[in-house]
Amino acid sequence: MITAKNLNEEEFFYGHKACAGCGGSLAVRIALKVLGEKAVAVLPAGCMSAVGFNYPQLCFSNNAIISTFAGTASMMTGVLAGLRARGITDAQVVGFAGDGGTADIGIQALSGAIDRNDDVLYICYDNEAYMNTGIQKSSLTPFGARTTTTPAGNNIRGNIRPKKNVFEIIAAHDIPYAATATVGYLQDYINKVEKASKIRGTKFIHVIAPCPTGWGVKTDETVDVAKEIVDTGLWYLAEYENGEFTLNHKPESFSSVENYLKRQARFRHLTDDDIQAITAGRDSKWEHILKFWNVKK
Amino acid sequence: MSKKFLSGDEAFAYGIRLARPDVISAYPITPQTVVVEKLSDFVEDGSLKSNFIHVESEHSALSCAMGVSAAGARAFTATSSQGLLYMAECLVYASGGRFPIVMMNANRSTALPWNIYGDQRDSLALLDSGWIQSYAQDGQEALDMALMSYYIAEHKKVQTPFMVNLDGFVLTHTYEVVDVPEQAQADEFLPSFETENKFDFESPKNLAFSAGPETNTFFKVKEHLGLLNASAVISEAEERFAKIFGRKYSGLTENYKTEDADYIILTLGSVSGLIRQAVDELRDEGLKAGLVRIRYMRPFPVSEISAAVKNAKALAVLEKDVSFGAEGTVYTNVNSALKKNALEIPSKNFIGGLGGKDISLREIKDIFLKLKDVSEGQKLSDVNFLGVDVKGE
Numbered sequence: 001m002i003t004a005k006n007l008n009e010e011e012f013f014y015g016h017k018a019c020a021g022c023g024g025s026l027a028v029r030i031a032l033k034v035l036g037e038k039a040v041a042v043l044p045a046g047c048m049s050a051v052g053f054n055y056p057q058l059c060f061s062n063n064a065i066i067s068t069f070a071g072t073a074s075m076m077t078g079v080l081a082g083l084r085a086r087g088i089t090d091a092q093v094v095g096f097a098g099d100g101g102t103a104d105i106g107i108q109a110l111s112g113a114i115d116r117n118d119d120v121l122y123i124c125y126d127n128e129a130y131m132n133t134g135i136q137k138s139s140l141t142p143f144g145a146r147t148t149t150t151p152a153g154n155n156i157r158g159n160i161r162p163k164k165n166v167f168e169i170i171a172a173h174d175i176p177y178a179a180t181a182t183v184g185y186l187q188d189y190i191n192k193v194e195k196a197s198k199i200r201g202t203k204f205i206h207v208i209a210p211c212p213t214g215w216g217v218k219t220d221e222t223v224d225v226a227k228e229i230v231d232t233g234l235w236y237l238a239e240y241e242n243g244e245f246t247l248n249h250k251p252e253s254f255s256s257v258e259n260y261l262k263r264q265a266r267f268r269h270l271t272d273d274d275i276q277a278i279t280a281g282r283d284s285k286w287e288h289i290l291k292f293w294n295v296k297k
Numbered sequence: 298m299s300k301k302f303l304s305g306d307e308a309f310a311y312g313i314r315l316a317r318p319d320v321i322s323a324y325p326i327t328p329q330t331v332v333v334e335k336l337s338d339f340v341e342d343g344s345l346k347s348n349f350i351h352v353e354s355e356h357s358a359l360s361c362a363m364g365v366s367a368a369g370a371r372a373f374t375a376t377s378s379q380g381l382l383y384m385a386e387c388l389v390y391a392s393g394g395r396f397p398i399v400m401m402n403a404n405r406s407t408a409l410p411w412n413i414y415g416d417q418r419d420s421l422a423l424l425d426s427g428w429i430q431s432y433a434q435d436g437q438e439a440l441d442m443a444l445m446s447y448y449i450a451e452h453k454k455v456q457t458p459f460m461v462n463l464d465g466f467v468l469t470h471t472y473e474v475v476d477v478p479e480q481a482q483a484d485e486f487l488p489s490f491e492t493e494n495k496f497d498f499e500s501p502k503n504l505a506f507s508a509g510p511e512t513n514t515f516f517k518v519k520e521h522l523g524l525l526n527a528s529a530v531i532s533e534a535e536e537r538f539a540k541i542f543g544r545k546y547s548g549l550t551e552n553y554k555t556e557d558a559d560y561i562i563l564t565l566g567s568v569s570g571l572i573r574q575a576v577d578e579l580r581d582e583g584l585k586a587g588l589v590r591i592r593y594m595r596p597f598p599v600s601e602i603s604a605a606v607k608n609a610k611a612l613a614v615l616e617k618d619v620s621f622g623a624e625g626t627v628y629t630n631v632n633s634a635l636k637k638n639a640l641e642i643p644s645k646n647f648i649g650g651l652g653g654k655d656i657s658l659r660e661i662k663d664i665f666l667k668l669k670d671v672s673e674g675q676k677l678s679d680v681n682f683l684g685v686d687v688k689g690e
Contacts, residue, residue, distance in 0.1 A: 071360030081361070
């Protein structure tokens with residue numbers, strides 16, 4: 001088992017230009033440390049390709065390639081097939097795509113790869129908006145969040161649609177392994193990356209990776225806010241495997257949704273009614289989870 | 298070598314089998330489908346050891362092929378029309394990334410109005426995507442191009458993706474007797490795929506990176522030179538091909554009775570056969586007609602065209618596309634070639650065959666006769682559409 005104590009000391013994603021406190025770069029860095037030198041990374045347009053792939057400053061010490069925005073999963077399919085044709089069977093093809101690259105433009109190719117059950121690991125680092133282009137709404141932006149395309153004023157009160165349920169959409173493909181995670185609970189994320197790398201077929205990990213710039217939190221709050229989203233019950237740590245959902249972590253009691261929202265500039269405009277609606281949405285989701293999913297003690 | 302009765306699509310599939318691609322990523326679109334069906338049959342019967350991947354779109358077909366190439370293996374895909382346009386983003390990506398993928402395009406009309414029949418608006422709309430573009434005239438050339446395209450695309454001086462175009466239905470679905478070479482001959486002709494532009498576990502690489510204003514031009518010039526280098530490599534490939542297979546090709550253009558021709562039609566693809574017939578018949582009647590078949594639109598045969606037409610009295614470019622608001626794309630390119638060589642020959646554009654409309658022998662003969670009139674001083678508009686009578690308002 002890989003832990004903080006025996007985690008690979010080699011850096012596979014180093015010298016990049018990500019903002020201070022970037023949750024996405026943390027997710028990529030840790031995953032590569034788990035996967036090691038035989039990982040081949042595929043990244044579409046997005047923060048991680050923008051900050052790590054500027055010739056001549058190329059920041060991956062693994063083999064890595066930028067795909068088209070829509071083409072993360074289909075390029076992974078090709079890389080895997082090409083490596084196999086060369087007789088290379090011990091490389092882990094891993095994709096790192098943001099929420100827009102996964103849940104919006106990339107979902108067709110992702111669905112296709114899962115349908116073929118290609119032996120690849122797809123990691124969606126979710127910072128809940130198009131952060132690389134300046135904080136515009138994606139389908140994984142949560143209800144109420146202010147973005148530059150869902151402004152919060154007198155007429156519109158931020159994003160009025162709930163976050164798309166990508167985890168369960170992916171699970172509905174009957175994928176061999178899917179999981180949710182957060183960079184706030186790193187050991188859980190490490191465990192899931194390690195576990196996924198040992199499963200044959202398509203694997204998907206949806207990791208919450210806060211963006212201090214887009215969320216409006218301090219740069220040293222990334223990990224804390226990524227923990228809090230789980231402690232409030234607004235995000236959950238779960239797995240889908242062998243046709244079943246399992247909840248990995250059940251908070252004894254939820255911490256304050258209001259505190260979580262109010263510490264972030266993107267939610268600061270929310271009214272008490274909005275916060276109540278978000279809390280009610282959480283409660284109804286948890287009712288479903290506790291009724292239908294396996295719950296780990 | 299064996300003789301088989303094959304459609305253009307099938308002939309192409311036989312050529313691809315001889316080239317032994319490691320991976321085929323395929324999405325169906327009419328009139329390309331027969332190629333990927335035939336290849337899947339070859340994979341099924343074991344005559345082609347290749348990984349056939351069922352992708353979910355044309356965009357994914359080419360995206361997958363780029364992944365294959367980056368991993369250091371040989372890739373093939375095929376498309377047509379809207380499918381080609383849908384993967385347009387990946388076309389520029391593949392050429393910029395110097396991934397020497399081969400793709401067959403079944404030339405077909407683009408929407409709207411919807412139409413599945415053959416014209417060349419799809420590929421010519423993407424002429425600037427950085428790919429080598431060739432246009433086959435018959436099933437034999439289709440098969441031979443399938444094999445030659447890999448040699449050219451993968452040559453280290455070229456490293457550029459290659460689009461082989463076959464006229465939809467007229468060529469893709471028309472049957473003729475085709476010589477199918479032996480695998481041993483094909484293996485002698487085509488070396489196994491080798492590229493430096495691939496992942497390496499001894500010395501890992503970052504591929505398909507960003508390049509800002511300071512370095513961008515460098516990479517674009519290298520890409521441009523790759524395409525220009527293809528001219529010499531095409532000749533080399535054809536000489537090699539002739540030695541092994543005994544069939545000769547003539548480089549970027551194929552000239553028919555142009556040496557003493559007064560009037561020459563320049564065109565692409567399968568309509569050339571009919572023009573050849575018109576040339577023969579008109580010559581019997583005393584008119585010195587000729588044909589230049591442009592085999593490659595990229596790299597563009599500037600000097601070859603100029604050399605072939607330099608003594609003509611008038612020229613016509615017959616093509617199945619329109620660059621709306623301007624003229625036919627081939628016409629623009631031909632006029633540019635003439636200008637570069639200071640040739641002051643009147644040239645007229647004839648646009649026909651859109652949406653699969655038949656171009657008749659009579660219409661082709663009329664074009665030659667109109668060229669005679671033009672050379673004798675009669676006025677004719679620069680751009681002429683065959684078979685319609687729509688006046689400007």
